Amino acid sequence: MNAKWVKFIPGILIFFLSFSIPICAQSSGATLSGVVNDSSGAPVANAKISISNVFTGQSVETRTDASGHYSLSKLGPGSYDVTAVAEGFPTSKSTVTMAAGATQTLNLQMDGSSGSGPAQSNGSAQSSGAEPSLSSLGFPKSEVEGNAKEQARLNKRSHMLQIHQKLGMVTVAMMIAALATSGGAKGHHGLPGSPAGRNLHMALGATTAGLYAATAYFALAAPRMPGIKVRGPIRLHKAMAWIHGPGMVMTAILGAMAYSQLSNGERLHGIAKYHQTAALVTAAALGTAVLAVTFKF
Amino acid sequence: MKIIRNIFLCSLVLTLPVLASAASSTWVLEQSTLTYHVSHPLHHVEGVSHAARGKGICKAGVCNFLAAVPVKSFKSGDTNRDLHMIEVVRGAKFPMVMVRTSMPQTDLKGGSIKVNLSIQFAGQTAHYNKVPFKLVPEGKEIRVVGSIPTTVSDFKIKPPELLAMPISNKIPVDVDMTWKEQ
Numbered sequence: 340m341n342a343k344w345v346k347f348i349p350g351i352l353i354f355f356l357s358f359s360i361p362i363c364a365q366s367s368g369a370t371l372s373g374v375v376n377d378s379s380g381a382p383v384a385n386a387k388i389s390i391s392n393v394f395t396g397q398s399v400e401t402r403t404d405a406s407g408h409y410s411l412s413k414l415g416p417g418s419y420d421v422t423a424v425a426e427g428f429p430t431s432k433s434t435v436t437m438a439a440g441a442t443q444t445l446n447l448q449m450d451g452s453s454g455s456g457p458a459q460s461n462g463s464a465q466s467s468g469a470e471p472s473l474s475s476l477g478f479p480k481s482e483v484e485g486n487a488k489e490q491a492r493l494n495k496r497s498h499m500l501q502i503h504q505k506l507g508m509v510t511v512a513m514m515i516a517a518l519a520t521s522g523g524a525k526g527h528h529g530l531p532g533s534p535a536g537r538n539l540h541m542a543l544g545a546t547t548a549g550l551y552a553a554t555a556y557f558a559l560a561a562p563r564m565p566g567i568k569v570r571g572p573i574r575l576h577k578a579m580a581w582i583h584g585p586g587m588v589m590t591a592i593l594g595a596m597a598y599s600q601l602s603n604g605e606r607l608h609g610i611a612k613y614h615q616t617a618a619l620v621t622a623a624a625l626g627t628a629v630l631a632v633t634f635k636f
Numbered sequence: 637m638k639i640i641r642n643i644f645l646c647s648l649v650l651t652l653p654v655l656a657s658a659a660s661s662t663w664v665l666e667q668s669t670l671t672y673h674v675s676h677p678l679h680h681v682e683g684v685s686h687a688a689r690g691k692g693i694c695k696a697g698v699c700n701f702l703a704a705v706p707v708k709s710f711k712s713g714d715t716n717r718d719l720h721m722i723e724v725v726r727g728a729k730f731p732m733v734m735v736r737t738s739m740p741q742t743d744l745k746g747g748s749i750k751v752n753l754s755i756q757f758a759g760q761t762a763h764y765n766k767v768p769f770k771l772v773p774e775g776k777e778i779r780v781v782g783s784i785p786t787t788v789s790d791f792k793i794k795p796p797e798l799l800a801m802p803i804s805n806k807i808p809v810d811v812d813m814t815w816k817e818q
Contacts, residue, residue, distance in 0.1 A: 393738055393754045396763050418700055418738040420754055420761065432761075434736060436700055471691035471702040473734065478689060482706050483732055490728035497723040500716075508799075564719055571714030632716070633799065634678055 368413035369437040373445040375407045375423055382407025383449050386425035393418040393434075418470070423447045436469045496562045503557035510550040511629060514622055517543035521615060525601065532601065541598055548591050555584070572631045579628035586621030593617055661741075662818040663701070665690030666777065669812040670705055672786075675804035681717065683710035692815060694741045703813070704734045707757075724796050730759045735784075746773040753784065762790040769811070780813045 371390065375383045388409045391398035403409045414437050423431040428449035435445050473483060520543055523536025558580075569577070593614035600611055607614075668688040674681040690703035707727035712718055722728060734756040743749045750766040769782035787805045788795045795802040 391763075393736060393752055393763070396752075396765065417698075418736070420736075434700075436695075436698065436738070438696060469693045469695040469698070470700055471693055473702070473704055473732070475691055476689040476702070476704055478704065478706070478732070485729045485731055487729055490723075490726060493719065493723035493728050497720055500720075567715055567719065569715050571712075571716065573714060573716035 369416065369440055370410065370412040370442045371414060371419075371421075371435060371437060371445055372408070372410035372442070373447060375403050375409065375425070375431075375447045375449060377428070377449050383423075383425050383428070386423050386428075386449065388447075389422045389424070390414070391420045391422075393420060421445060421447070423449060425449055434470050492562050493564070496564070499557045499561035503554055503561065506550060506554040506557060507629060510547060510554050511625060513543060513547040513550055514625065517547050518618065518622060521618070525597070525607065525615075534602070537598060537601055541594070544591070544594055548587060551587050555580075575631040576628045579624045579631070582624035583621045583628065586617055586624060590614060590617040590621050659694075661694045663690075663692030663694070663699075663778075663815045664818055665703060666814045666816045668703075668705075668814070669810075670710070671810040672710060673808050673810070675806070676798055677801050678798060681712050683712040683718070683721065685709040685711070688813070690813070690815070694744075697741050699739050699741050699744065701737050701739075702734065704732050707731055707733060720796060725758045725791070725793055727758075730757070733757045744771065744773075744778060746771045746778070755784070755786070757786075758791040758793055760791040762786070774814075777814050777816045780811065780815065782811050784809045784811060 375386045375388070377383055382403070382405070384403055384405045384407060386403045386407070386409075387400060388403065388411070389398055389400045390411055392415070399411055399414070401409050401411055416437055418434060418436045421433045421435055431447050431449050433445060433447060435443060437443060517540060520536065520540040522532070524532045524540035526532035526536075593611055596609075596611035597607055597614045600607055665688060668686060668690075670685045670688055672683045674683075685705050687709035688703050688705035690701060692699055692701040694700075707722060707725060708718075708731065710718070710721070712721070736754045736756075737751045739749065739751050743751075748768060748770055750768050753764045753767055755762050755764065764784060764786070767782060767784055769780055772779040772781070786807050786809055788803070788807055789805055795805065797803075
């Protein structure tokens with residue numbers, strides 16, 4: 340062996356092994372530090388900085404000092420979610436990838452004017468270019484920004500429709516009870532029904548009409564969402580209203596006429612004899628409307 | 637001389653894989669189908685979205701991926717139900733679902749992998765560990781298929797009810813994505 344070449348062996352080994360995977364880096368740890376400022380550039384003191392490893396979920400916390408500065412050391416390599424929380428500011432969130440043993444800076448801005456939506460990533464990881472950001476995906480601004488007013492409108496809409504749903508079930512139950520007592524009102528085999536039967540049927544019918552009006556109010560007054568095209572079983576539910584709405588009115592009018600005739604000892608005649616038909620058609624339409632949104636058609 | 641040559645060759649063999657994996661690359665989400673599943677005693681509902689966008693950056697052997705999808709883009713075929721869903725998940729206030737993950741670049745060669753996900757949804761962040769996915773390389777593209785075991789409670793969402801019966805806590809999301817290397 341030529342001794343002249345042997346002295347270059349350590350140099351060659353060091354040259355190639357310097358590219359090797361840094362197996363030992365985990366024991367030395369990476370350091371993340373930075374400054375937290377508000378929108379005017381003033382430092383935010385005593386902000387809680389939490390950093391959580393995306394892989395393992397392990398987290399570490401610290402607080403900024405009087406100059407808004409923080410530092411977290413002995414971090415393993417990997418991606419981290421970074422959260423800054425300070426009183427009077429919405430939570431600021433960011434992500435950073437730490438290389439083994441590296442020292443990186445992540446400055447955060449707490450924007451006091453922002454009041455809607457989660458804090459999207461707004462940190463500037465100065466030495467990490469490996470994190471894709473939401474802004475780089477190309478979504479229009481209107482799609483990524485939260486709208487608290489629209490959320491409030493949706494909340495009101497849902498609340499009113501839930502009341503509409505519950506009142507609707509009570510209305511259906513009352514209507515069934517009114518239909519069940521119709522025999523006692525008009526009598527059987529040509530004989531007139533009893534006054535007590537007529538009064539009970541009328542009372543149940545009037546209660547049904549009142550509940551129906553309340554149910555309809557909560558549906559009609561619920562806020563509409565502009566630009567939404569109605570699709571699905573809700574279309575059938577809404578279409579049935581064109582039948583049971585006028586049907587309720589006709590049933591009530593014809594019912595009042597029928598009540599008057601029977602109370603005077605007369606047989607049902609004229610348009611009043613269609614009271615039962617109107618009631619049955621109304622009940623069928625209302626039942627279909629309920630079933631359309633209860634079961635999958 | 638023979639010894640030196642052997643040492644040189646061994647060092648080269650040790651180093652080459654590291655050099656190869658250290659190459660940077662960028663991935664873009666080409667197409668996607670995301671499907672959520674909601675179970676109720678009277679209904680089984682599926683909502684589908686094809687509107688996700690994503691980006692992946694591979695550097696120093698580690699790949700970081702971000703995929704985001706607008707909450708409003710999920711359609712179940714019933715407008716009323718979709719609006720209620722948006723309200724329940726606070727979708728007007730927090731309009732985006734964002735999913736982040738990191739993985740070794742070597743995982744992209746294909747096969748079955750398990751990844752840790754960080755999901756931002758409804759104003760909350762939840763972590764899901766070791767979620768299985770199947771990666772199928774198709775030339776310069778990779779198809780990713782799997783299911784994320786999301787639950788309503790993880791995101792502090794009050795489960796909606798029908799006839800006083802709430803939906804199931806589990807709302808798994810099926811993922812079918814195609815990523816393309818730039």
